Amino acid sequence: MVSFAQLKDRSPRWVKDAANVATRAAALATASQRPAPDFLVIGTKRGGTTSLHNYLLMHPGVLGLFPQSRGKKSTDWFFADSTHSESWYRSHFHTEAHRERVAARVGHPVMGGEASPYYVWDPRIAAKVAAVAPSVKAVMLVRDPVERAWSHYQERTQNGVEPLDFAAALAAEDQRLEGELERMAADPGYHSTAHDWYSYRSRGVYLPQIQNWLQHFDRKQLLVLRSEDLYTDVQAGFDAVCDFLGLGSHTLPTTRTFNASHRKSSVPEPQRSELARFFAPHNAALADFLGRDLDWT
Template identity: 25%
Template sequence: MNDSEDTSPNGRWRKRLISIALGCLLLTFSLGMLGGTHPRGESHIKTWSRPGTGFQLDKDKPAPPNEDSEASKDFTCDKCCYRYTTIENGILEIQSKSELMKRGCEKRLPDAMIFGVKKGGTTTLKNFLSYHPDIAFSQDELKFFTSSEDRYKGVEFYRNEMLYSTPDQISMEKTPAYSHYPKVPAMIKKVLPNVKLIIIMRDPVERAISDFVHMQVTIARKCKKKSGCNLDNSGYYIAHTFEDSVIDSNGEVNYSNLLVAKGVYVTDIQRYLKYFKPEQILALDGEAFIKNPYPAVKLVEQFLGIKDYFTRDHFYYDVQKGFFCLNKPIPNNCMKESKGRPHPEVNDETLRKLRDYYRPYNKALNDLMKVDFHWSS
């Protein structure tokens, strides 16, 4: 026997206490490994482990850990014609034909639509609203009213392009190009006289820069780095720099270039007001939406007359990506990588000229819509 070993009663009790303490420490460590928080930049967001890029929801699968039954119900959207997936995976997964029939799912003409504007925040707004259980949102831009080929196919073709919805849901689509085509408001009025219309608009200077970056990517994809590129008489003029694109050889704003023209929102809305009542149109501030999406989605809920669903907890700011993402019903659910492309530095003289150009139009827009858009111009 080792001379240093303590065989006294006190020594044996001391050993037992040490063993119990070690066991408690191991148990606490193990429980900590099963749950907790996941760091994202400077914040900590409640989450859980999952395979792949996102959830593939299935009613036959058990609910994710650490979620109560009420959250699980919300997660699967039991009243909808689809199950939710992540934005990366397409947002929606259509139910089986038997389920569609059981739930009374049909393709219906839109009750509401986002009709503008390009690079104003339309895609992000559509993605967020798609998770509201009272909204069935078509995920593609249908472009029915800007495509003569599609219109020739008729209204039933348009209806068939919509997403399945239940009788209790608002059917929606989003096509930002509708805002700028002069003949579109009359065509929408003829087919959808009672439709509710949503337009989300950014500071027109910021919108123009964002559109320039978008068009550069589009041109690069179409032209494949060839020396010349045909923009199909689109109305866009895209030079090597933003400054050369929006300022002409005389040093004046090139207002005929769609980079600039699409920021004169008041003209577009005035066309719609010839055919629709003011209460049928909701104007949202895209700059405020970028900074905090919660107030905007609450305004949409009120405008559409649907249930109070979104809370502040649905959204979180991802410091690494630099924009807001969704945390419910699927955690850590962000826009695709194409969102948030870096903007070029623009010289002060070009910015001043653009702001001077847009200022009277922005004031007219504020007066028309009774909304104070606090834009730089």
Template identity: 30%
Template sequence: MSTGTPRISFMIGGAQKCGTTALTEFLRLHPRVRLPSNKEAHIFDAPDFDDAAVAANIDARFAPWFEQPWQDSLLYGDATPISLFLEPAIRRAARYNPALRWIILLRDPAERAISHHAMERARGNESLTLLLALLAEPWRLRRARGDLGWNSSLRNHSYRARGEYAVQLRRLLRYFPHEQVLLLRSIDLAQDAAATLRKVYAHLRLEGPLRLPEVQRHFEGAYSRHVLGHAVLHWWSWRQRRELRRALGIDLRS
């Protein structure tokens, strides 16, 4: 068990490409909230994380991402979306702060995967077309099993795997009670950011003011169309949405 009072009290833990950047920017506008200067601190998923570290050690790793000194009147959080996907990150977070509150955004798994693939292509991490990347994914992930390195396929090529939300949420709920996990739909954040943000405030026990940026650009995206790859993804996505609805009662369709 960690010693000391953990400074990080909430996590925007995923899923990647589901609106976490927009939510982070909305929350930054609250005077009591502090989030890492570069959004994602990548502490719990770091390849060199020390599993023997106590809360004070972990807070020391978080410290460079925040203005110092720590202030007891402020609410500190992290926004590292891969945290939901990696069980070691969840386990480490639970050991660090069992009272940690989670905010999870979920998007249609097919659209999430398409956006992820486009991002990796733009970054130079992916040379395969969407269809070939989907076919290669099982082999890539088997080869990368247990590898948390920054260039691991777990990070770069997990297009379908990160959309298996029911599996990931069941795992998260083994470490954290349901009342500490807020599940949101990306479509609701895009269509009514104010109402969604009020839910986040309530979850974090924050009072107003409710402030939103005048321009919201984070939900835009145009991707090349790979017809066969998209067809495969949308068939697979239907099965994932059905499992999520049956397991947790969440319907990702508007």
């Protein structure tokens, strides 16, 4: 028997487009019946956001974006698709009636959310989220910033948008990002690809990103989890997230990673040492804020 997913994959492009238009129209018509997200996984890039999102979808109390069959991780509404209405955003979540039906079937309340590593990195997004979902809970994964920078660079080269070697890319970062934050602040609809793609070093300075988020949310609405803790013991990390979100315990059917790079190599020298020195004071400030050792490079 051919599954729905297989049938969808075999369908012509125009059939998929027509189905998407029809789905969006139906969802928009019931947007007032669709609540804002209960949770967001907000980052960091190359820190396990996709893996954590997939683990959460394995929980019977978590609903993916509507329609769930498409398997989307994020709406991108808070940046790339920000020209759409709030109703358009809500149309991506399930109706209260559907949530009630699922809750009756599984025997406990259910919740919905989305994930994007850009949400904590763009300083404008926290305020936008607070305006739409003030009670949302957010999970931020933080990874050794030296390893994160190298993984980010590898991803950009795999995607064909990084022509420089790692040393040159680090050296060019300040120039590439110069003026981008100011342009973003001046134009709410502007999405900076440079700020997203080439922020290898700056994106690993986590504390200012966390503090910016907490300007708009209570501390109890944010969980900061080391990526290494999730990688080392997936079930334990997942349990911590479920406890934070108020979800019951659930044994994961798989603990494999998702969206991991196939290129495994060590951070080259002398960039590893140079980055370690750069991040040392920032890591110390973050450790002090979190009240725990980070044990990073």
